[in-house]
Amino acid sequence: MTGLALTTSLGIGGAPAIGTVDGTLAAADDRPGNPDHASTDNKGHKGKGKQDRHKGTPVPCSADALVAAITLANARGGAALDLARDCTYLLTANIDGAGLPAITTPIILNGGTHTTIKRPAATDQFRILTVDTGGDLTINHLTITGGHTTSNGGAVLVNAGGALTANRSTITRNIAGAAGGGISNFGITRIKHSTVDRNTAGSSGGGVVSTAVLEVSKSHISANTADLGGGVSTEGAARIEYSAIAANHAQSLAGGLIMESGVGIVTDARIMDNTTTGSGGIFVGSGQFTLRRSTLAGNTSTENDGGGLRSNPDASVVIEDSLVKNNTAPAATADGGGIYSAGSLVLRRTKIIGNQAGDEGGGINNESTSTAALFATKVVKNIAGVQGGGIFNEPNGTVELNTATGTTVVKNRPDNCSGDVPGCAG
Numbered sequence: 001m002t003g004l005a006l007t008t009s010l011g012i013g014g015a016p017a018i019g020t021v022d023g024t025l026a027a028a029d030d031r032p033g034n035p036d037h038a039s040t041d042n043k044g045h046k047g048k049g050k051q052d053r054h055k056g057t058p059v060p061c062s063a064d065a066l067v068a069a070i071t072l073a074n075a076r077g078g079a080a081l082d083l084a085r086d087c088t089y090l091l092t093a094n095i096d097g098a099g100l101p102a103i104t105t106p107i108i109l110n111g112g113t114h115t116t117i118k119r120p121a122a123t124d125q126f127r128i129l130t131v132d133t134g135g136d137l138t139i140n141h142l143t144i145t146g147g148h149t150t151s152n153g154g155a156v157l158v159n160a161g162g163a164l165t166a167n168r169s170t171i172t173r174n175i176a177g178a179a180g181g182g183i184s185n186f187g188i189t190r191i192k193h194s195t196v197d198r199n200t201a202g203s204s205g206g207g208v209v210s211t212a213v214l215e216v217s218k219s220h221i222s223a224n225t226a227d228l229g230g231g232v233s234t235e236g237a238a239r240i241e242y243s244a245i246a247a248n249h250a251q252s253l254a255g256g257l258i259m260e261s262g263v264g265i266v267t268d269a270r271i272m273d274n275t276t277t278g279s280g281g282i283f284v285g286s287g288q289f290t291l292r293r294s295t296l297a298g299n300t301s302t303e304n305d306g307g308g309l310r311s312n313p314d315a316s317v318v319i320e321d322s323l324v325k326n327n328t329a330p331a332a333t334a335d336g337g338g339i340y341s342a343g344s345l346v347l348r349r350t351k352i353i354g355n356q357a358g359d360e361g362g363g364i365n366n367e368s369t370s371t372a373a374l375f376a377t378k379v380v381k382n383i384a385g386v387q388g389g390g391i392f393n394e395p396n397g398t399v400e401l402n403t404a405t406g407t408t409v410v411k412n413r414p415d416n417c418s419g420d421v422p423g424c425a426g
Helices: 003-009 064-075
Strands: 057-059 079-083 087-088 106-110 113-117 127-130 137-142 143-145 156-158 163-167 169-170 183-186 188-192 194-197 208-210 213-217 218-223 226-227 232-233 237-241 244-246 249-253 257-259 264-267 271-272 282-292 295-297 309-320 323-324 340-341 344-348 350-352 364-366 371-375 378-380 392-393 398-399 408-410
Touching: 057 064, 057 213, 064 087, 064 106, 127 137, 163 183, 183 378, 188 208, 208 213, 213 232, 232 295, 237 309, 257 264, 340 344, 392 398
Parallel strands: 057 079, 079 106, 087 113, 106 137, 113 143, 127 156, 137 163, 143 169, 156 183, 163 188, 169 194, 183 208, 188 213, 194 218, 208 232, 213 237, 218 244, 226 249, 232 257, 237 264, 244 271, 257 282, 264 282, 271 295, 282 309, 295 323, 309 340, 309 344, 323 350, 340 364, 344 371, 350 378, 364 392, 371 398, 378 408
Antiparallel strands: none
């Protein structure tokens, strides 16, 4: 999906980035919750097929040469730059908070086999790249690493009015003292066939933080760390598809993905094995969130509610054709091993299996402020420490099982349902 299609479908203003060089994405694996493994390796890079490398101006393997080439490209209204293969561009000078000149025009950086842009650990602290208003940066086949800043965007900062497209690239081992260990986005950011891993943020978004428009497609966001939103933190508009958000960690909230507000759509994805003290996989603060044809599994909230997903009263959550499995909230006072809903929740053709809560609601904990409607959904073999092995409905909450559509709640322990859940076998 192009940036224009995203902004149109979600009702967000803006236009697609100028000079995007990749073609139409290949057809993806249509199995629920799996990235396109047929066309990517274990780092999310495409192994075969159409290449994104366009002929541009060669840049020798020298940091000074790269700085000079970007400076000239900005002055001339943009350029495509071909970086050297088997080269690490070591950045040692701090240029207004970054290792390279700010991008202010459409610029393409083409890498190749083992092309890396790196800040050595012994130098002053700075991020690698800043994209300012009017800038449109495309990186192809590049590794960006070693960025370290006390502010936002350990590797790349995209300011309002700027755009970033990362194709078949790796953003790894960068640090932001504030938000966005890998990427901090206030404009438009697209991540395609790429890996964002092992980045760290002091506040939110260990891998990526976005307050504007974010697209993630056929990519892996893994092993990142933050206080809030270990993998991804979003506001505004976000679409994540055919991707994995896995093995991320947050100190306080949302090990995998936090959606503070706006509209979020996750399709054909895996959100797995993320950890935090509260809301292991996904936290939805407000706005509209949709999870479709995806797997939410193996996430852990070590101290508080919501092993798989947790939502606040102002949130509207729809889960369709998905699997919520083996998530845990093991603390003695924790509710909602699979899902903890305090807003609006709709489940369609979804399986809630094998989740565990230390207190109530092994599969689903429905708060007093929440209305949960289940259609053709299975709630099976979940466990609660006290009651509501399948579903626990707090007083004044509403649960509609819609059993005529095939919804079943069975084989849960110590009981299937607790509270007012019409149609449940107890």
